[in-house]
Amino acid sequence: MWKRTVARSAAAFAGYIRQSRRSFIAPSASAIPSPCIVHKRGADILHDPWFNKDTGFPLTERDRLGLRGLLPPRVISFEQQYERFMDSYHSLEKNTAGQPFDVVSLAKWRILNRLHDRNETLYYKVLIDNIKEFAPIIYTPTVGLVCQNYSGLFRRPRGMYFSAKDKGEMMSIVYNWPAPEVDMIVLTDGSRILGLGDLGVQGIGIPIGKLDMYVAAAGINPQRVLPIMLDVGTNNEKLREDRLYLGLRERRLEGEEYISIVDELMEALHTRWPKAIIQFEDFQFKWAFETLQRYRNKYCMFNDDIQGTAGVALAGLLGTVRAQGRPLSDFVNQKIVVVGAGSAGLGVLKMAYQAVSRMTGTTANPQFYLIDKQGLITNQRSHVDPSATPFAKPVGEVESIGLREGSNILEVVKKVKPHVLLGLSGVGGIFNEQVLNAMKDSESPKPAIFAMSNPTNNAECTATDAFKYAGENIVFGSGSPFQNVDLGNGKVGYVNQANNMYLFPGIGLGAMLSGAHIISDGMMHAASECLASYMTDEDIQKGKFYPSIDSIRDITAEVGAAVLRTAVVEEVAEGRGEVGLKELQHMTKEQTVKYVTRNMWYPVYSPLVHEK
Structure with missing residues (x-):
């Protein structure tokens, strides 16, 4: 089992400050990230996308982690790696110019996905710094194409898969996930993916894409997120007959059989990670409302399609x-x-x-x-x-x-x-x-x-x-x-x-930092009204209702703070970590925004320290 310590203090966050109400800048070079303790050495480090730095490992780190001889001798900085990837991406754009939209979109998704599979820190740096350009690729609309073709695109698993065959075993299966702490879970049963209908297990692309937006927009630590597919079959006959389809080749469970499976999964998730926020995503109509009403007062969850x-x-x-x-x-x-x-x-x-x-x-x-x-x-x-x-x-x-x-x-x-x-x-x-x-x-x-x-x-x-x-x-x-x-x-x-990306990251972040035990209607309304008031009268008169996606972290900080304050007022907040309810109660609006901003993760290479 591995673990990671992430700096949450103001000192460690000193370089990560707000440039203005509309923009963020990355941590300064003087900000020293906390070391990360790993239980791996050699090739195992290089094959782990969270710890892998590719050719960015300094020589001292190569020595203590047994990487000498496993990498080319030259050390390439994080900034140089970033530039090299962006050069490759722009080369791809040039080479695919004039090709059909679907072909170009999937080609762009593949190059980003390969980076995600290899080096998560660099991936999220690229995503955050180019969010306006890359959000349509890892999220709407390209994610729909990815889900439609997921069985053919599959290369390595990401997230967890629970199925109807796991009934009675979910409480033990949930402990197979290696992360000891999870803050955010996005769960789908694949029954109504966007406007594409029942895509079964291929719907896993939606939780993956949503959680990428949580990392990029809300600064949720990517090591503490979990995409989940609940496979209870599919009524899509074409998929069931597809030789490449990776899910259960049977019709969907219905009625009590279905809801008992969801009940068991929710109980298992809550047992292991009682503080995790659970977002339901792309459930078909009849189950979307049923599950929201069934769980909203028992767990800290919400349904993004409805709310x-x-x-x-x-x-x-x-x-x-x-x-x-x-x-x-x-x-x-x-x-x-x-x-x-x-x-x-x-x-x-x-x-x-x-x-x-x-x-x-x-x-x-x-x-x-x-x-x-x-x-x-x-x-x-x-x-x-x-x-x-x-x-x-x-x-x-x-x-x-x-x-x-x-x-x-x-x-x-x-x-x-x-x-x-x-x-x-x-x-x-x-x-x-x-x-x-x-x-x-x-x-x-x-x-x-x-x-x-x-x-x-x-x-x-x-x-x-x-x-x-x-x-x-x-x-x-x-x-x-x-x-x-x-x-x-x-x-x-x-x-x-x-786009829901203006709200759901802030809702999740605000609920998490408040330590809310439920997500109330009041918290959802606070998020919406915060977004509605964000734009200036001048922008509104021009016909602009939503801000540029370039400022998504600033928007999320404001929305998250509004959600947090409402949770405190409605007495559903319990505080989080060293920041208890009393501290939250005495924060001003400005202090709340700063608190939320300070708790956003940002991608930097941390020094790796081996521990047996």
């Missing part, structure tokens, strides 16, 4: 109100049409309803309209999923404006004239020319169109079509990256990527 997506969307919705030049309290009067009644769509509506309730102090009755594949949902419909029932409009209310149960998107947009049209349907192109044209008659001077489904092919519309058909005065948000649109005459149609 993270909702938080980012709510921040955009509040930004829409600001763009209209109105106070945020006017959000209660917004007309919002949500297309998609899955876990993400219902999560957005629930958080929006709660926001209205907080603003009015009464039971919310906002003008929100929910549409699924059968059309507008009213209380006249039978067999509505219980999770959607609270958002079904009274049939008399919709009939008064000329609508009915099952009215289609175009009919609803024409009659409601919404301030916001928000898509979480997973159906590419569903916001067609006619629907977008109808948004010109919105009651808002700056109507908002959010095409939030992932990956790019599943977006409800493109940015170009939105500005072309709905008009230049709209504000546009998407789940996948699109280029800004040139509107002519020096005008730009800004694309706001409403």
